[in-house]
Amino acid sequence: MKEVVDRWSSRRAFILAVTGAAVGLGNIWRFPYVAGENGGALFFLLYVFFVLAMGLPVMIAEIMIGRAGRRPPIQALAALAQERGRSAKWSWVAGFGLLTVFLVLSFYSVVSGWSIEYLSSTVQGKFAGASAENISHALDVFLANPWLVVLNHSLFMLLTMAVVAKGVSSGLERLNNWLMPLLYLLLVVLVIYAATTPGFGEALKWLFSPKFEELTPLVVVNALGHAFFTLAIGACALMAYGAYMPEDQSLVKAVVIVAVLDVLVAVLSGVAIFSVVFSHHLDPTSGPGLMFVALPIAFSAMPFGIPLLGAFFLLLLFATWTSSINLAEPMVASISTGRLSRPVAALIVGLCVWAAGLLPALSFSTLANVRPIAGMTFFDLVTSVPPDIFLPLGGLMIAWFAANVLDPEKAAGALGVGTSGFWLWLHITRYVAIPLVVLVLLSALVPKLI
Numbered sequence: 001m002k003e004v005v006d007r008w009s010s011r012r013a014f015i016l017a018v019t020g021a022a023v024g025l026g027n028i029w030r031f032p033y034v035a036g037e038n039g040g041a042l043f044f045l046l047y048v049f050f051v052l053a054m055g056l057p058v059m060i061a062e063i064m065i066g067r068a069g070r071r072p073p074i075q076a077l078a079a080l081a082q083e084r085g086r087s088a089k090w091s092w093v094a095g096f097g098l099l100t101v102f103l104v105l106s107f108y109s110v111v112s113g114w115s116i117e118y119l120s121s122t123v124q125g126k127f128a129g130a131s132a133e134n135i136s137h138a139l140d141v142f143l144a145n146p147w148l149v150v151l152n153h154s155l156f157m158l159l160t161m162a163v164v165a166k167g168v169s170s171g172l173e174r175l176n177n178w179l180m181p182l183l184y185l186l187l188v189v190l191v192i193y194a195a196t197t198p199g200f201g202e203a204l205k206w207l208f209s210p211k212f213e214e215l216t217p218l219v220v221v222n223a224l225g226h227a228f229f230t231l232a233i234g235a236c237a238l239m240a241y242g243a244y245m246p247e248d249q250s251l252v253k254a255v256v257i258v259a260v261l262d263v264l265v266a267v268l269s270g271v272a273i274f275s276v277v278f279s280h281h282l283d284p285t286s287g288p289g290l291m292f293v294a295l296p297i298a299f300s301a302m303p304f305g306i307p308l309l310g311a312f313f314l315l316l317l318f319a320t321w322t323s324s325i326n327l328a329e330p331m332v333a334s335i336s337t338g339r340l341s342r343p344v345a346a347l348i349v350g351l352c353v354w355a356a357g358l359l360p361a362l363s364f365s366t367l368a369n370v371r372p373i374a375g376m377t378f379f380d381l382v383t384s385v386p387p388d389i390f391l392p393l394g395g396l397m398i399a400w401f402a403a404n405v406l407d408p409e410k411a412a413g414a415l416g417v418g419t420s421g422f423w424l425w426l427h428i429t430r431y432v433a434i435p436l437v438v439l440v441l442l443s444a445l446v447p448k449l450i
């Protein structure tokens, strides 16, 4: 397959697209509840450490491969490996990535559908004056309604595929430009409000004062998985975006900006949500519903709270939309290279992911008692195994490929920071990022050894 000629229209557009992919449910929905389940501060500390020590080098590796290959992930890995006389089977790494994005998108669309429902409930005034108990109860009632959950999941899949069918580089640039900053602004407002609530001090302590005696292999694995999930790495999704990266752009600068923003959004939403949790004596370990209970409680107590809550869900929806477009892109780009046109490929991918998404969608109602492994529902399984195991595993293989298979000259060219910068990245990747990922993954397999 020939190299793609499409490029993001500017350097800024590339950064916006990657930020759009990174910032999403991972920061605002997943971070608080997974941190809640893993003790708070220690999880946060490990997550930040993993973003820096492994996330950044792997993110660079992934975009670098896309940029050097200038093709969709499967084709890029095969071509780059063959150029170096290595097996085209390296493309299986991208195949594994596609499996991961498929599974992630299946639940991502379901949970984004919850946001659609919450937006509509807010607009209908359902949260105005509601008590904390009523708000908690409303989530249970909604999740127990299979039709409504599936309807919202379907709507969200349609929204995603409509953009991917047209081609992402011409997609949401302009909207991205001003909607994402608005979301950050609203989060800041929420944190300022949170600072006036009684639970604020406890929230800060919970998030920033680690109890090292609570360290377990599971916390470490979850923190690594979350770092990869929130940075959108390990599944070849950013690799697909790297293929459209302009020639004259600094990869390192883009990656650092995105990582800083990504952590910042998680911190803001963590502080806001845990302030509500502690002010209202909610349970921080209550799981995936945490954000959907905490936010309506927080906003409904604020001046102009209900319109702001509506705005928040709208902006959150936009953030999840840009992430899900990134999740769909590698699948659609990889299969729409031959006879299949992009819209048809998007239709096929959309239908398959939609069907797979029915399993997590129905996990709170029709399939609540179906627990295939270790007492977990489909929702529990698909929201933990692909992010926590598949992404680090995929990231490991991507980093290995970039550091050991990819032509060093091509790699250095794609990185674009000169030989000493390339040397630094190569050594951090080889001797820090890769061994650490291996160690963490092994610790998941043999918890007793650690």
Ligand code: PHE
Pocket (backbone or CB within 6 Å): 021, 022, 023, 024, 025, 026, 027, 104, 228, 229, 230, 231, 232, 233, 235, 237, 323, 324, 326, 327
């Ligand atoms: N980073 C996205 C989020 O935080 C999710 C994502 C994961 C996107 C993997 C692409 C690839 O919501």
